[in-house]
Amino acid sequence: MAIDFIIEYDCLPKRHLTPEGILERIKEKERAQTVIQWFREAGDERPPSEMGFEFSRSSLDEDPSRQLIVVQDLLDHAAALDAQAHHCSACPANRSGSPFGCMGFIQYPISAQAEAWLLDRLPVPDEPLIWLLLKQGIQRLGYDGSSVRALRELDKQNEGGERAYFLSSEAPQRRLGELRVTGDQALEMIFGVGDRIIPNHAGILLLFFDAIERDLEAAQIQEISSFDRTIREGFEFEMGAISTGHEGIREIISFFHALYLAWKLDVSLFVDA
Secondary structure, eight states, rough: OOOEEEEEEOOOHHHOOOHHHHHHHHHHHHHHHHHHHHHHHOOOOOGGGGGGGEEOOOOOOOEEEEEEEEEHHHHHHHHGTTTTTGTTTTTTTTTSSTTTTTTTEEEEOOOHHHHHHHHHTSOTTTTTHHHHHHHHHHHHHHHSHHHHHHHHHHHHHSSTTSSSSOOOOOEEEEEEEEEEEEEHHHHHHHSSSSSSSHHHHOOOOOHHHHOOOOOOOHHHHHTHHHHTTHHHTOOOOOGGOOSSSSSHHHHHHHHHHHHHHHHHHOOOEEEEE
């Protein structure tokens, strides 16, 4: 399972296959290649048409379900990507430089280290304008972390099993002056606003998590969430120089890079958490 994200920049591949259809095919192709590798490493040389595996889905609202998948069926469905990939080479939303680079994911389960890294990027009272904006946002919009805490509780109920969503059973927290913020609240601010992060909210998140310059005057901060695209041209992506060996943190940085590009292009970022 993963948190999937897509920069909703209009393009021919999205028109032909839909964003969800592209993402589904990418996952199917990766899954098929992984399963083939498993079979080959076990000395099994059967063709993909004779390889099968069980795939399970689970959610808060439904009981886990299992389905038998034939590997060749995944490859056949994913083959539609090949005819569309050439459109991605010059696309301004192509974050990674590879085909369909406007899409990405953050793998579950999320580590405590990645959660703490997110909290460490939040503003402190020494940055009064951004800190006050964060405090007001949490209070006015009611970010109490409950929607994320429900997933953490689901992990706790799975006694003896692997954690599906979070490696830590308790959310890390950080005190920012008189304001205390938990990992649940931080993730809720990002992923608890629906399945699309619109540009004006994206700008605020980029400020909160130090993904763009935030040593700004009050008027400049107000402009961040405006609808004037020309204002955004002067901001660079500040997480680009961060080097980390932690895969979960790298995936979060990729997410913020996608959020940054969506903001610059004045389009929404679709998120399936």
